[in-house]
Amino acid sequence: MFNREKFLNYIREKDEQEELTAAKVLDKAKEALRSHEPTFTNFLNPYQRELLTSILDQIYDLKYLLYGGFEQSERKRIALMPDYYMKEIVSNPLAIFEISGNFNFASVSHRDFLGAILGIGIKREVVGDLIVSNDKCQVIVAKEIKDYLKYNLKRVHNVPVEIDEIDAEKLEVDPEHVKKIKSTVASLRLDSVASSGFSTSRTKMSREIEAGNVKLNWKVEDDPAQTVDLDDVISIRGRGRVEIDQRLGRSKKDRIKLVLKRYT
Structure with missing residues (x-):
């Protein structure tokens, strides 16, 4: 059986606020292994799933499936089951x-x-x-x-x-559109990268961030100076999301050259 406290300590170090969610998911995993039947979490956002699946992947006798209704859904449930359980017979939750x-x-x-x-x-x-x-x-x-x-x-x-x-x-899901944006920024601060990706001024973006309207990797981030890196996801409800696709070195003016992807 897996070490529940060890995994909870790991979550606590990463994000103390998510400890209760992690405890519930680990209890569901334990129940699935004990009962030899699938169990289901509540809906989890992408940040929570990334945090938790890094733990679930370490439980060698457990496997899981994701259910959100459609491929690009933001919120999904996790079905947990013993590793020998046939995925085909799991009921859609x-x-x-x-x-x-x-x-x-x-x-x-x-x-x-x-x-x-x-x-x-x-x-x-x-x-x-x-x-x-x-x-x-x-x-x-x-x-x-x-x-x-x-x-x-x-x-x-x-x-x-x-x-x-x-x-x-x-389900009437609009196809996701991806736009590539070439840009240069003075630094990899959140306000700088986000203002380039969402085509707005850095001052206005800083206000959006400080107001709690911007998420970094699916978690609210209110510090405009927070550093972002490759594959980090910046999102604003109703305006889509932006991620750094490539870093292309420095410009002649010593600015960082980036290729951003904007999803709308």
Whole structure:
């Protein structure tokens, strides 16, 4: 059996705030090995998954699968199981709903739909990604709460809604667009790289960072001077994400030459 405390100490050193999440996941892993049946975590963001899968990979008699509803989903559940368990017989732990209503006279956003869902007593950790359009929202949730959501969600932004379960094939996910940006920066500070990637001034980006609107590797970072490096991911809700794809040395003015990837 794996050393639970050793792994928790590792998480504590990396990120004390994530220790409770890690403890729950390790308990799920222990249960899967004891019962010889799959167990499922709540939805985890990319930062949490990266932190936790580095531990799960060290548990030699355990394997895991990720479920998010679609390939590029930000929030995913982890299915944990003994290494001999057949992946093909693991039940999908997700349910997908389409929430629709007469929103012609009401401007609704991601926040409105999420707020309505949480407002009926559902916790954020059992809700995955939301795909919002002008007249509806498609939401991915843990299968355990699907009946509760279906029978209790009645209104969004004071508009009566209908809620129907749909298949993953009906998800209206926009294809991800990637733009390569060649840029030079004075340093690899977060505000400098982010301002280049998101085409805004460094001063404005610094304010965004200090306000807690910017994530570095999926975790809020409020220090504009934080250093970033290759493959680090900078994201701002509603504006996509940016990562450093290549470093190309120095320019004649001794600035750092970069190739950035912006995903929208």
